Amino acid sequence: MTRPDHVGPGLGFTFDGRRIHHRPGQTVGAALVEHDILAWRTTRHDGRPRGLFCGIGVCFDCLVTVDGIPNQRACVVLADEVEEITTQSGSGHDRLALRDPADD
Amino acid sequence: MIDAGTVTADPVNETVTPVDVAIVGAGPAGLAAAVTCARAGLRVCLIDRGTSLGGQYWRQPAASPDFLQSLVAREAPVSGPGRGPVHPRDLRHLHHDLATFDALRERVGEALHAGLVDLRLRTQVWTAVVTDAAVVTDAPGGTDAPGPAADGAAVVDLHVLGPAGVAGVVRARRLVIATGAHDIGLPFPGWDLPGVMTIGGIQALLKSSDVVPGRRVALGGTGPFLLPVATGLAARGVEVVGVFEANAPTGWWPHLSTVVRNPDRLREGLAYAATLARRRVPFRPRTMIVEAHGHDRVEAVSVCRLDRAGRPGLESVVRHDVDAVGIGWGFSPILDLAVTLRCATRLGDNGFAVVAVDSEQRSSVPMVLVAGEPTGVGGAALALAEGELAGHVVVADLTDPVGTTARSRRTGQRLRTVRRDVVRLRSFATAMHAAHPIPPGWAAAVRRETTVCRCEEVDAATVLEAVAAGADTARQVKQLTRAGMGWCQGRTCEPACALLAAGAAQQTTREKAPLAGPVGASALAGDTERLVAQPVSLGALADLLPRSSSQPSHDQ
Numbered sequence: 287m288t289r290p291d292h293v294g295p296g297l298g299f300t301f302d303g304r305r306i307h308h309r310p311g312q313t314v315g316a317a318l319v320e321h322d323i324l325a326w327r328t329t330r331h332d333g334r335p336r337g338l339f340c341g342i343g344v345c346f347d348c349l350v351t352v353d354g355i356p357n358q359r360a361c362v363v364l365a366d367e368v369e370e371i372t373t374q375s376g377s378g379h380d381r382l383a384l385r386d387p388a389d390d
Numbered sequence: 391m392i393d394a395g396t397v398t399a400d401p402v403n404e405t406v407t408p409v410d411v412a413i414v415g416a417g418p419a420g421l422a423a424a425v426t427c428a429r430a431g432l433r434v435c436l437i438d439r440g441t442s443l444g445g446q447y448w449r450q451p452a453a454s455p456d457f458l459q460s461l462v463a464r465e466a467p468v469s470g471p472g473r474g475p476v477h478p479r480d481l482r483h484l485h486h487d488l489a490t491f492d493a494l495r496e497r498v499g500e501a502l503h504a505g506l507v508d509l510r511l512r513t514q515v516w517t518a519v520v521t522d523a524a525v526v527t528d529a530p531g532g533t534d535a536p537g538p539a540a541d542g543a544a545v546v547d548l549h550v551l552g553p554a555g556v557a558g559v560v561r562a563r564r565l566v567i568a569t570g571a572h573d574i575g576l577p578f579p580g581w582d583l584p585g586v587m588t589i590g591g592i593q594a595l596l597k598s599s600d601v602v603p604g605r606r607v608a609l610g611g612t613g614p615f616l617l618p619v620a621t622g623l624a625a626r627g628v629e630v631v632g633v634f635e636a637n638a639p640t641g642w643w644p645h646l647s648t649v650v651r652n653p654d655r656l657r658e659g660l661a662y663a664a665t666l667a668r669r670r671v672p673f674r675p676r677t678m679i680v681e682a683h684g685h686d687r688v689e690a691v692s693v694c695r696l697d698r699a700g701r702p703g704l705e706s707v708v709r710h711d712v713d714a715v716g717i718g719w720g721f722s723p724i725l726d727l728a729v730t731l732r733c734a735t736r737l738g739d740n741g742f743a744v745v746a747v748d749s750e751q752r753s754s755v756p757m758v759l760v761a762g763e764p765t766g767v768g769g770a771a772l773a774l775a776e777g778e779l780a781g782h783v784v785v786a787d788l789t790d791p792v793g794t795t796a797r798s799r800r801t802g803q804r805l806r807t808v809r810r811d812v813v814r815l816r817s818f819a820t821a822m823h824a825a826h827p828i829p830p831g832w833a834a835a836v837r838r839e840t841t842v843c844r845c846e847e848v849d850a851a852t853v854l855e856a857v858a859a860g861a862d863t864a865r866q867v868k869q870l871t872r873a874g875m876g877w878c879q880g881r882t883c884e885p886a887c888a889l890l891a892a893g894a895a896q897q898t899t900r901e902k903a904p905l906a907g908p909v910g911a912s913a914l915a916g917d918t919e920r921l922v923a924q925p926v927s928l929g930a931l932a933d934l935l936p937r938s939s940s941q942p943s944h945d946q
Binding site: 309310311312313315316317319320324325329330331332334335336337338339340341342343344345346347349357361364366 | 439441446451452474475476572573575582584585586587588590591592594595598599600601603686687724844845847876877878881882
């Protein structure tokens with residue numbers, strides 16, 4: 287993504303390419319929910335959609351890929367500090383050459 | 391299993407910060423302890439993984455970069471028009487007793503200004519080790535577990551990961567664990583659909599990000615915490631289709647004298663009830679959400695009545711269209727750090743494990759005190775009292791162990807008052823748990839394919855097979871099924887696994903289950919061993935090795 291308009295906090299991040307405007311201080315999870323996006327991960331075994339559950343960093347259900355790094359908690363990461371959020375599938379390491387045995 | 395008493399961390403690659411007292415958790419208990427210690431001139435390190443002071447109870451929007459400045463000046467940064475920063479001022483109505491928080495926050499600000507408090511926000515304690523001070527300076531290798539005799543010389547090393555994964559060690563003469571609690575969520579069909587959250591999660595969305603989870607929300611579970619979440623949502627214009635409380639207010643009758651001795655709690659409850667009535671939010675006692683419907687997100691819930699034995703009448707289900715659901719079955723204290731340090735546990739009021747403390751908040755491990763929810767879930771007022779009590783005890787330990795000075799006499803009076811508060815508020819917490827038990831029929835609607843462990847996607851059939859095969863604790867269920875082995879390490883599913891295992895144990899022994907009471911309490915102690923308190927990157931572990939050429943940690 288090009289970000290000519292990204293000059294400071296509060297202007298937003300992208301979620302799977304879509305620009306999400308948020309308020310400074312909001313978490314990534316809160317900003318997504320405010321935009322009616324409730325899921326940003328699919329599970330390893332059944333591919334089920336997941337989003338916020340505990341909302342306070344305990345349950346790790348809201349894992350998401352943040353600026354290319356998988357398995358970050360959307361309810362903890364601050365929206366001001368990220369540029370690109372992408373939906374995570376499975377373990378989040380699907381781009382690696384190794385296959386996840388769980389996918390077999 | 392590494393013995394916490396014999397590991398000598400030799401953190402050659404980490405900065406070691408010596409302090410008098412480390413306090414983990416900056417909620418009501420931790421703030422009260424920190425302020426009490428700093429006022430007596432102790433050097434305090436106050437650690438919290440959140441982005442601001444207040445914990446979950448007084449959860450605040452993420453601190454702005456000039457947060458420390460704003461703490462000292464007491465004024466939060468001024469927001470711009472429209473969609474400016476999430477501002478604490480706009481969210482004050484969501485809070486209870488915020489004046490107390492303001493006062494504590496101001497005192498922490500003063501102590502920061504005076505250089506007495508080292509405030510570490512966005513910082514995780516991933517493990518802790520009790521170390522004999524002599525070993526730290528002389529012989530790297532090992533020592534016997536320090537007993538009470540070694541008390542004066544021993545220290546607690548807290549291994550922390552700060553913002554951007556910067557590792558360090560906080561070396562403290564005393565540790566106060568004030569790590570709070572999180573919601574208990576119990577499985578039901580559809581509880582893993584996006585849009586179904588814990589009520590604590592909903593409250594966090596509101597308090598820290600000024601966001602509501604949906605436009606039509608159903609809330610269910612049990613306990614007083616349902617009420618402020620409902621009023622908070624209603625105040626934001628959310629249609630709360632119902633507060634589905636599994637128990638009835640009449641459950642408080644046997645505890646009337648306790649309630650009368652805690653008029654503040656009574657007033658708080660009545661105020662929420664009045665607000666719910668004014669906003670026409672239906673409060674439905676003895677009901678339960680038994681299913682969430684939807685494909686990729688929640689679209690409706692099924693609710694049914696519970697009979698007097700706490701079993702849902704599944705033949706009389708009412709359906710409500712919703713776009714979000716909040717559930718909460720009470721709270722699970724966060725024990726990771728205490729358990730890592732081998733603090734002895736006992737069974738709390740709701741049958742789940744809590745840290746055992748004496749009347750001075752001391753745990754079984756010398757130098758380690760515990761305050762607030764980890765000693766037994768009891769709410770913010772009790773946490774404040776326990777935190778202050780722990781603070782006074784630390785001050786006496788480190789400045790005046792003999793107790794002869796004029797200050798110690800004054801403190802003695804205050805100590806007696808705070809101890810009385812702790813006893814009174816603890817009795818209220820016991821009454822609360824008795825009035826709001828998890829109903830025996832909580833799992834009646836769970837189907838074979840209902841997910842129990844959300845991380846490892848273990849269904850109820852698999853858990854029940856393990857239970858039928860003889861697993862009678864959450865730990866055994868975990869070993870047989872992987873339920874509890876995923877990212878959250880059982881924090882979410884352990885209560886359910888323990889209850890399912892205990893329920894089966896009760897049936898096989900033909901014990902008479904109490905109609906309303908902790909189920910099979912002895913089986914609910916759960917996992918009380920933990921080597922690493924928080925998920926941690928391999929880089930942080932590698933940093934512990936002497937002369938390793940470690941890479942900076944990238945985890946979180």
